[in-house]
Amino acid sequence: MALVIGLTGGIASGKSTVSNLLKKMGIVVIDADIIARDVVEIGREAYYQIIEAFGPDILLPDKAIDRVKLGSIVFRDEKKRRLLNGIVHPAVRRQMLREKDNWITEGETVIIMDIPLLFESKLTSIVDRTLLVYVDADKQLTRLMARNNFNQEAAEARINSQMPLIDKISLADAVIYNNGTVEETKKQIEEILKKWDISI
Numbered sequence: 001m002a003l004v005i006g007l008t009g010g011i012a013s014g015k016s017t018v019s020n021l022l023k024k025m026g027i028v029v030i031d032a033d034i035i036a037r038d039v040v041e042i043g044r045e046a047y048y049q050i051i052e053a054f055g056p057d058i059l060l061p062d063k064a065i066d067r068v069k070l071g072s073i074v075f076r077d078e079k080k081r082r083l084l085n086g087i088v089h090p091a092v093r094r095q096m097l098r099e100k101d102n103w104i105t106e107g108e109t110v111i112i113m114d115i116p117l118l119f120e121s122k123l124t125s126i127v128d129r130t131l132l133v134y135v136d137a138d139k140q141l142t143r144l145m146a147r148n149n150f151n152q153e154a155a156e157a158r159i160n161s162q163m164p165l166i167d168k169i170s171l172a173d174a175v176i177y178n179n180g181t182v183e184e185t186k187k188q189i190e191e192i193l194k195k196w197d198i199s200i
């Protein structure tokens with residue numbers, strides 16, 4: 001039996017930092033953000049649905065979806081965000097489940113599913129345990145602004161489109177506090193894996 005762990009957090013809370021550390025330890029990670037990009041590639045079903053819903057102006061000259069433009073629409077408008085989620089999320093969910101099944105068939109015993117909206121999208125039923133990457137609100141904002149070169153308004157729009165990170169703490173089976181150094185975060189990961197009897 002494989003153990004499937006849902007890794008979640010908030011935007012720029014440190015999920016990729018944690019998943020990279022887990023990958024280095026040899027653990028398989030399925031990344032919802034990567035799959036969400038894949039399912040809207042030119043020619044895919046969700047690609048046409050997005051054009052239908054948001055109009056052809058949402059395309060770049062090379063016909064790919066303009067992610068910057070789409071982001072500036074959906075992170076300011078909840079209705080539009082729900083519309084996009086309704087198109088993209090079912091396709092992401094299907095592909096994630098397929099990849100999970102493939103890894104299980106290949107004999108993997110521990111699989112991480114990195115899903116930013118695990119709690120918001122009520123996807124906890126597809127994982128056995130949940131692991132939250134938490135960071136204080138002020139650090140989340142400054143890290144997001146620095147990483148994406150966002151102004152405060154754009155960064156806050158994204159943060160506010162998610163469940164407050166602090167509310168996710170009580171929903172998670174374990175929490176990694178990513179306020180300190182990456183080394184401190186690594187130690188916490190090792191402790192949780194030990195507590196969960198996962199040998200690496």
Ligand SMILES: CC(C)(COP(=O)(O)OP(=O)(O)OC[C@H]1O[C@@H](n2cnc3c(N)ncnc32)[C@H](O)[C@@H]1O)[C@@H](O)C(=O)NCCC(=O)NCCS
Pocket residue numbers: 010011012032033036066067068070071074081084085088089092115116117158161162
């Ligand atoms: C709006 C889009 C085009 C913006 O693309 P962009 O390249 O700027 O951002 P990227 O996809 O890398 O997402 C970065 C982070 O934003 C946050 N985020 C993305 N989509 C959403 C959403 N619908 N609601 C809340 N937060 C979101 C997540 O924390 C994610 O890790 C894109 O995020 C998208 O298609 N979102 C809908 C699909 C989705 O929910 N993806 C998240 C995981 S399934």
Ligand SMILES: Nc1ncnc2c1ncn2[C@@H]1O[C@H](COP(=O)(O)OP(=O)(O)OP(=O)(O)O)[C@@H](O)[C@H]1O
Pocket residue numbers: 009010011012013014015016017018033116143144147178179180181182185
């Ligand atoms: N412990 C840390 N110390 C300093 N910087 C960090 C730490 N953890 C993450 N960061 C930085 O904060 C930013 C956000 O981290 P990361 O990309 O891992 O978050 P994420 O949760 O995967 O974000 P998203 O969901 O938005 O893709 C990155 O620039 C990363 O280098």
